[in-house]
Amino acid sequence: MSPRQITRCGLCVALLAVGSSISVPLGPVPFTLQTLVLAMLPIALGGRDAVITVAVWVAAGAIGLPVFSGFSGGVGHILGPTGGYIWGFLAGTALAAAVLRLDAVPERMREGLAAGAMLLVSYTFGTAQLVALLGIDPMAALGTAVLPFVVPDVLKLVAGVMAGRAVRRAISVGTRAA
Numbered sequence: 630m631s632p633r634q635i636t637r638c639g640l641c642v643a644l645l646a647v648g649s650s651i652s653v654p655l656g657p658v659p660f661t662l663q664t665l666v667l668a669m670l671p672i673a674l675g676g677r678d679a680v681i682t683v684a685v686w687v688a689a690g691a692i693g694l695p696v697f698s699g700f701s702g703g704v705g706h707i708l709g710p711t712g713g714y715i716w717g718f719l720a721g722t723a724l725a726a727a728v729l730r731l732d733a734v735p736e737r738m739r740e741g742l743a744a745g746a747m748l749l750v751s752y753t754f755g756t757a758q759l760v761a762l763l764g765i766d767p768m769a770a771l772g773t774a775v776l777p778f779v780v781p782d783v784l785k786l787v788a789g790v791m792a793g794r795a796v797r798r799a800i801s802v803g804t805r806a807a
Contacts, residue, residue, distance in 0.1 A: 637800070639685075648665060650698070660778065667751075667789065669796065672740050673797050679722050680723050683718055687707070697715070718751050721746065722747055748786060
């Protein structure tokens, strides 16, 4: 990775931490802005750098840095009831990166599909871990930890994709000027 890529990824880890810290508790899963940032990352940075960014964010949180919702951190968050969402963000970002490489699909559609895929993977991993650790019915888990978030998350995805496009344009202009 170039120093420029390392800097961008580092800034985006910080942005993801800030988006995660803006938290409104709504049952077992808080409402945060991390979904918006996660939708932005693959579009703004490119798939590989987005995956690296999310992996560094997960690792930072695992060692106890306060990068998760509510300025929290620690391995307990990753292994706890909502930890599946964190793992899902990483796997979902990897899938989003793969979707962005589908050159046969028009770019704007690819970007929307990538963001949607990231969200579906995070919902899937999150719900599975919630069910496994709390021993609740999958439908109850979906009703508590997914359904209340669908509309706000879709709005955050749209905003994240638009922000990702703007950041990508700014980065490419800055790269040409340098």
